[in-house]
Amino acid sequence: MPVLRFDNVSKLYPGGQPALSEVSFAVDAGEMLFVTGHSGAGKSTLLKLIQLAERPSRGAVLFDERNLAKVRGGRIAAHRRNVGVVYQNHQLLMDRSVADNVALPLVLRGMKRAEIGKRVRSILGRVGLEARANALPTQLSAGEQQRVGIARAVVAEPPLLVADEPTGNLDPTLSAEIMALFASLPERGTSVLIASHDLALVKRMRRRVLVLEHGRLTDDIAPEDLADG
Ligand SMILES: Nc1ncnc2c1ncn2[C@@H]1O[C@H](COP(=O)(O)OP(=O)(O)OP(=O)(O)O)[C@@H](O)[C@H]1O
Numbered sequence: 211m212p213v214l215r216f217d218n219v220s221k222l223y224p225g226g227q228p229a230l231s232e233v234s235f236a237v238d239a240g241e242m243l244f245v246t247g248h249s250g251a252g253k254s255t256l257l258k259l260i261q262l263a264e265r266p267s268r269g270a271v272l273f274d275e276r277n278l279a280k281v282r283g284g285r286i287a288a289h290r291r292n293v294g295v296v297y298q299n300h301q302l303l304m305d306r307s308v309a310d311n312v313a314l315p316l317v318l319r320g321m322k323r324a325e326i327g328k329r330v331r332s333i334l335g336r337v338g339l340e341a342r343a344n345a346l347p348t349q350l351s352a353g354e355q356q357r358v359g360i361a362r363a364v365v366a367e368p369p370l371l372v373a374d375e376p377t378g379n380l381d382p383t384l385s386a387e388i389m390a391l392f393a394s395l396p397e398r399g400t401s402v403l404i405a406s407h408d409l410a411l412v413k414r415m416r417r418r419v420l421v422l423e424h425g426r427l428t429d430d431i432a433p434e435d436l437a438d439g
Pocket residue numbers: 223224226227228229247248249250251252253254255256407
């Protein structure tokens with residue numbers, strides 16, 4: 211069963227060209243894929259619809275086959291807990307330790323302290339930051355800060371992780387490392403959808419690629435059909 215499905219989705223912002231036009235695709239549980247396209251193609255809008263930061267003008271976004279149009283009011287927060295988000299500038303709390311930042315989604319769920327400590331240590335180990343648990347984000351490099359952002363997004367094991375230009379501020383070596391970290395997530399059951407304009411980087415990952423052009427989904431490329439380059 212798909213974890214996420216776009217069914218003929220269009221999005222028009224007031225006074226503008228359509229940001230998305232009749233977009234349809236499905237994401238299976240445990241799948242990792244990319245959405246790529248030039249600036250303004252509609253990538254961020256697509257991710258915002260998944261997080262209910264925006265609503266479609268036409269068509270439906272389905273999460274676990276439930277139409278998100280029906281998710282309103284207090285249930286929006288519950289939906290957002292099912293979608294881990296990684297931002298380009300990671301949006302960490304700069305006056306809180308690495309461990310506190312990563313613990314946040316678990317604290318919001320009301321988890322017991324001992325369990326939170328255990329989970330935070332485990333995820334920091336997986337992203338290679340166990341020795342930096344008590345550091346402040348400002349004491350970390352840009353790549354390490356993004357690792358904290360990823361750890362925070364996946365610590366509660368959401369069924370879906372979305373990332374908007376997660377390597378936008380990183381050099382090519384660090385970008386490849388961060389992408390490899392994302393690639394290790396689906397085997398734990400989390401589906402991963404990453405928006406990036408860096409087609410060369412995306413192609414190297416050998417995963418499914420959705421291509422947006424002026425809001426239209428013009429290609430849905432299987433890994434085996436990706437050309438080198
Ligand atoms: N809040 C908004 N109000 C009006 N127009 C918007 C709004 N957000 C985005 N748009 C327009 O919708 C289109 C798609 O924007 P979107 O941010 O989704 O593209 P993108 O592919 O993520 O671009 P980038 O790579 O530059 O972030 C653009 O023409 C943009 O100007």
